[in-house]
Amino acid sequence: MDRIRNFSIIAHIDHGKSTLADRLIQHCGVSDERTFRNQILDTMDIERERGITIKSQAITLPYTAKDGHEYILNLIDTPGHVDFSYEVSRALASCEGVLLLIDAAQGVQAQTVANLYMAMEHNLEIIPVINKIDLPAADVNRVMEQIDSELGLDPYASLRCSAKEGTGIEDILEAIVHRLPSPTGTPDKPLSALIFDAKYDSFRGTIINCRLLDGTVRSGDIIRFMHNGETYKVEEVGHFLLARHPMESLSAGAVGYIIAGVKTVSDVNIGDTITLDRNPRPQPLPGFREIKPVVFASIYPIASDDYEELAVSLEKYKLNDAAFTYQKDSSAALGQGFRCGFLGLLHLDIVQERLEREYDLSIILSVPSVRYRVTLHSGETMMIDNPIHFPNPVAIEVSEEPYIRATMFFPEKYMGAVMKLCREKRGETPVVHYPNPGRVELVFDMPLAEVITDFYDKLKTITQGYGSFDYELADYRESPLALLDILVNGEKVDALSQIVHRIKARERALHACERLKEEIPRQMFKIAIQGAIGSEIVARSTISPFRKDVTAKCYGGDITRKRKLLEKQKKGKKRMKMVGSVSIPQSAFIAVLKSDES
Amino acid sequence: MYEGMFESFDTIYFGGGTPSILSPRELETIITALRNAFAITPDFEMTIETNPCDLTSGYAESLRSLGFNRLSLGIQSFDNALLSFLGRRHTSRVAEDAIINAEKAGFENVGLDFIYGVPSQSIISWKETLSKALSYSPSHISCYQLTIEDATPLGLLREKSLLHTIGDSLEYGFFMATSRTLDDAGYIHYEVSNFAKHPLLRSRHNEKYWNHTPYLGLGPSAHSFLQGRRWWNHRSLHNYMKDILAQKKPVEDDETLTMEQLETEALFLGLRTSRGIELKESCGFYKDDPSNSLSAVLKKLIDAGLITLESGIVAPTIKGLAVGDSLALSLLHTM
Numbered sequence: 001m002d003r004i005r006n007f008s009i010i011a012h013i014d015h016g017k018s019t020l021a022d023r024l025i026q027h028c029g030v031s032d033e034r035t036f037r038n039q040i041l042d043t044m045d046i047e048r049e050r051g052i053t054i055k056s057q058a059i060t061l062p063y064t065a066k067d068g069h070e071y072i073l074n075l076i077d078t079p080g081h082v083d084f085s086y087e088v089s090r091a092l093a094s095c096e097g098v099l100l101l102i103d104a105a106q107g108v109q110a111q112t113v114a115n116l117y118m119a120m121e122h123n124l125e126i127i128p129v130i131n132k133i134d135l136p137a138a139d140v141n142r143v144m145e146q147i148d149s150e151l152g153l154d155p156y157a158s159l160r161c162s163a164k165e166g167t168g169i170e171d172i173l174e175a176i177v178h179r180l181p182s183p184t185g186t187p188d189k190p191l192s193a194l195i196f197d198a199k200y201d202s203f204r205g206t207i208i209n210c211r212l213l214d215g216t217v218r219s220g221d222i223i224r225f226m227h228n229g230e231t232y233k234v235e236e237v238g239h240f241l242l243a244r245h246p247m248e249s250l251s252a253g254a255v256g257y258i259i260a261g262v263k264t265v266s267d268v269n270i271g272d273t274i275t276l277d278r279n280p281r282p283q284p285l286p287g288f289r290e291i292k293p294v295v296f297a298s299i300y301p302i303a304s305d306d307y308e309e310l311a312v313s314l315e316k317y318k319l320n321d322a323a324f325t326y327q328k329d330s331s332a333a334l335g336q337g338f339r340c341g342f343l344g345l346l347h348l349d350i351v352q353e354r355l356e357r358e359y360d361l362s363i364i365l366s367v368p369s370v371r372y373r374v375t376l377h378s379g380e381t382m383m384i385d386n387p388i389h390f391p392n393p394v395a396i397e398v399s400e401e402p403y404i405r406a407t408m409f410f411p412e413k414y415m416g417a418v419m420k421l422c423r424e425k426r427g428e429t430p431v432v433h434y435p436n437p438g439r440v441e442l443v444f445d446m447p448l449a450e451v452i453t454d455f456y457d458k459l460k461t462i463t464q465g466y467g468s469f470d471y472e473l474a475d476y477r478e479s480p481l482a483l484l485d486i487l488v489n490g491e492k493v494d495a496l497s498q499i500v501h502r503i504k505a506r507e508r509a510l511h512a513c514e515r516l517k518e519e520i521p522r523q524m525f526k527i528a529i530q531g532a533i534g535s536e537i538v539a540r541s542t543i544s545p546f547r548k549d550v551t552a553k554c555y556g557g558d559i560t561r562k563r564k565l566l567e568k569q570k571k572g573k574k575r576m577k578m579v580g581s582v583s584i585p586q587s588a589f590i591a592v593l594k595s596d597e598s
Numbered sequence: 599m600y601e602g603m604f605e606s607f608d609t610i611y612f613g614g615g616t617p618s619i620l621s622p623r624e625l626e627t628i629i630t631a632l633r634n635a636f637a638i639t640p641d642f643e644m645t646i647e648t649n650p651c652d653l654t655s656g657y658a659e660s661l662r663s664l665g666f667n668r669l670s671l672g673i674q675s676f677d678n679a680l681l682s683f684l685g686r687r688h689t690s691r692v693a694e695d696a697i698i699n700a701e702k703a704g705f706e707n708v709g710l711d712f713i714y715g716v717p718s719q720s721i722i723s724w725k726e727t728l729s730k731a732l733s734y735s736p737s738h739i740s741c742y743q744l745t746i747e748d749a750t751p752l753g754l755l756r757e758k759s760l761l762h763t764i765g766d767s768l769e770y771g772f773f774m775a776t777s778r779t780l781d782d783a784g785y786i787h788y789e790v791s792n793f794a795k796h797p798l799l800r801s802r803h804n805e806k807y808w809n810h811t812p813y814l815g816l817g818p819s820a821h822s823f824l825q826g827r828r829w830w831n832h833r834s835l836h837n838y839m840k841d842i843l844a845q846k847k848p849v850e851d852d853e854t855l856t857m858e859q860l861e862t863e864a865l866f867l868g869l870r871t872s873r874g875i876e877l878k879e880s881c882g883f884y885k886d887d888p889s890n891s892l893s894a895v896l897k898k899l900i901d902a903g904l905i906t907l908e909s910g911i912v913a914p915t916i917k918g919l920a921v922g923d924s925l926a927l928s929l930l931h932t933m
């Protein structure tokens with residue numbers, strides 16, 4: 001066991017975690033030249049296309065150190081985006097140490113700090129690694145200072161590398177071996193394995209990723225999930241190389257997988273403890289904080305006939321995304337659908353794209369919302385994440401909305417602009433630190449609703465890419481709320497309704513009307529778009545009709561061409577939702593929420 | 599080669615390109631060959647498209663004696679500046695002479711073809727062209743709004759932003775002015791781009807394209823239609839000749855239309871004509887239910903003044919003809 005090292009690579013988004021993982025994998029000879037590709041652990045199409053990691057990935061690397069011994073290194077690559085920070089916290093629960101990567105040009109950023117705190121909470125050994133030293137803009141000395149003053153770590157304990165060029169890799173591997181502790185635990189104690197992830201495989205059922213703290217598990221054992229007492233017979237255990245690698249057994253200290261005929265991922269509780277049925281441990285391990293969706297939106301099939309298919313697809317999708325929630329919902333304008341919960345807008349975006357791509361569905365998402373709290377005169381308190389359920393305003397005693405605590409890092413010269421942005425977004429009680437000369441750490445309390453739209457994009461823009469942002473949920477605060485409805489040619493489109501801060505209602509209504517005007521294609525007749533609070537129209541816009549589109553000539557060969565075009569357009573129209581006689585494209589629903597400049 | 603495929607032909611049309619570059623002798627050879635190969639009805643309509651430059655009085659008389667009883671004259675415009683912008687060889691003067699020559703030769707059925715909506719053109723100058731055309735009282739007028747296709751000289755100019763299209767509202771202005779001017783002069787706007795002095799003077803031949811009537815196209819690129827099947831000849835002259843010399847049909851490709859495709863075509867072709875479409879006819883989609891989406895769309899279109907609906911016939915108004923493509927799409931969508 002003292003030859004095992006369990007560690008995660010953590011960092012701010014894009015600081016090079018997956019690229020460093022590549023180098024470590026190659027150095028340990030796990031991947032040959034033929035099968036290797038960049039960011040090899042980013043296996044999902046969507047991860048590869050967008051160049052970001054969404055799911056943590058574990059891999060076991062055999063490494064022969066300079067001391068001549070062979071070590072087993074269990075590496076977990078983690079995502080950097082704030083929507084997926086729960087993936088990081090789970091990964092950390094199965095490690096003794098972390099490599100904390102810092103981009104030599106960008107320096108310490110918001111998720112660097114957030115991830116560092118997470119690692120400290122788990123009492124992990126931290127090795128700071130300054131990456132991308134090959135960049136012309138790299139400033140190692142400045143980053144060393146930041147490591148000292150902003151992270152409170154010893155800058156001289158940091159390593160330097162270029163994951164891209166493969167320099168400094170061996171030093172990192174040696175540091176992992178010599179500086180990170182080996183796992184503690186006893187193979188003969190009762191089995192206690194922490195489930196930190198689960199993945200659905202259509203041939204084998206659920207693949208449980210776990211970290212063994214004590215005990216040993218081998219195929220044929222009867223295991224028990226401690227949260228519900230369910231038992232399963234183990235079919236296979238093993239390590240992750242680039243593919244699953246079956247082993248005789250897994251013992252204390254190991255990170256690996258168990259396959260035990262568990263049908264669906266929802267049968268597995270991430271954070272649960274697995275023990276042996278015949279020799280159980282008395283209590284489960286502490287487990288994880290439950291992850292709760294914070295952004296909600298309804299999904300509707302564009303063609304109502306596809307409802308059943310959507311239902312089946314969501315069920316399948318859910319198998320591999322425990323953070324995603326859904327339940328039945330229906331809209332007067334868009335028909336039957338599902339109300340879904342997401343961790344943030346990136347998560348929402350990814351779910352939408354995967355549903356469309358992997359399940360070949362054409363769907364529409366309603367305008368996303370956060371979860372509000374409304375107390376009625378009757379004393380009843382309701383949580384409302386769907387504008388459809390917003391109560392009659394006269395019945396409302398108090399309305400409250402969720403606030404977050406946002407932490408931002410950026411160069412001092414952007415202070416004015418960032419402050420202005422935060423104020424516009426109804427930010428409160430700013431706290432300013434100057435961790436290093438020229439650098440600002442700004443903490444603001446802000447309504448989550450203002451942040452989910454496009455706060456981060458805007459922050460990036462006004463700080464010319466130098467600003468970073470992290471947040472945690474804080475509390476609910478009283479806030480006057482109103483329901484903003486959108487009417488298209490006099491017909492209410494409930495999927496476009498939003499719950500808004502009353503002061504901002506008119507502005508948001510105007511914005512929605514303008515965005516819809518851009519998104520809805522001109523049609524043969526005039527389209528009136530109105531924003532209404534109750535029966536009061538607070539904003540409007542009009543889409544003028546187009547009046548001429550017919551092709552001049554239609555003889556012989558033109559006819560075939562024209563028919564093919566029509567057939568294609570008809571398919572295209574299937575991707576729009578007809579409300580009354582107006583076709584509203586998919587993009588309109590999200591556009592309403594985003595602001596103009598982005 | 600086509601023996602037994604078609605019954606008899608009542609229209610013959612020499613068009614596509616400039617058939618008037620053929621000498622009367624050459625035309626005669628073709629006509630004789632056609633008469634030998636195909637059954638032709640006694641009251642046939644035989645049209646030839648002519649370039650005004652080619653229509654000397656002698657040529658007009660030859661055409662007449664070859665049996666042509668309808669002329670389609672590619673006038674394009676009476677505005678010399680525009681003619682040269684469009685790259686035409688002829689001038690307004692030549693065009694007028696051609697009309698007179700046709701009349702003198704005894705052609706009673708003369709169709710004049712025009713192009714309008716050219717970026718530099720004004721509605722006023724277009725109306726001048728129209729009134730000059732009307733002064734000859736032609737039996738048929740075709741007015742084609744300029745369409746700039748990609749990969750044509752004009753299309754390339756547009757791509758480089760050297761040419762701006764006039765935009766749909768000005769296009770609409772041109773379209774309505776055309777329709778109104780010709781309507782005032784007593785012409786029937788029977789198809790998007792076609793006007794006839796009298797219902798019987800509509801282009802008998804062209805209507806076949808819009809009604810799925812069988813037709814046979816000879817020559818490179820020509821399209822044919824018979825019993826739900828459409829085929830087209832090689833574009834390349836080389837391939838065309840190769841097949842002909844090998845006694846093969848020079849067919850590049852073909853398609854057999856499904857019922858649904860036939861209906862789709864009937865729908866959009868019908869909506870390009872003032873006659874419109876009969877709902878019951880073109881229809882897996884006629885439902886007599888006021889609550890269905892078709893009825894809702896129809897109502898909307900009627901309210902917008904784009905169509906009329908009478909005894910099951912949906913006919914576009916003039917305003918509706920201008921958006922014929924979208925009309926078809928919106929009805930198709932509810933099918």
Ligand SMILES: Nc1nc2c(ncn2[C@@H]2O[C@H](COP(=O)(O)OP(=O)(O)OP(=O)(O)O)[C@@H](O)[C@H]2O)c(=O)[nH]1
Pocket residue numbers: 011012013014015016017018019020039051052053054078079080081131132133134135161162163164165
């Ligand atoms: N110049 C340079 N570029 C690097 C280096 N390491 C990574 N990159 C680049 O930085 C970008 C992000 O790299 P990733 O490895 O995907 O970053 P990540 O931290 O895994 O990103 P997320 O998973 O989305 O948080 C890629 O374009 C890499 O090629 C380096 O050492 N030098």
Ligand SMILES: [Mg+2]
Pocket residue numbers: 017018019042052053078079080
């Ligand atoms: Mg990554």
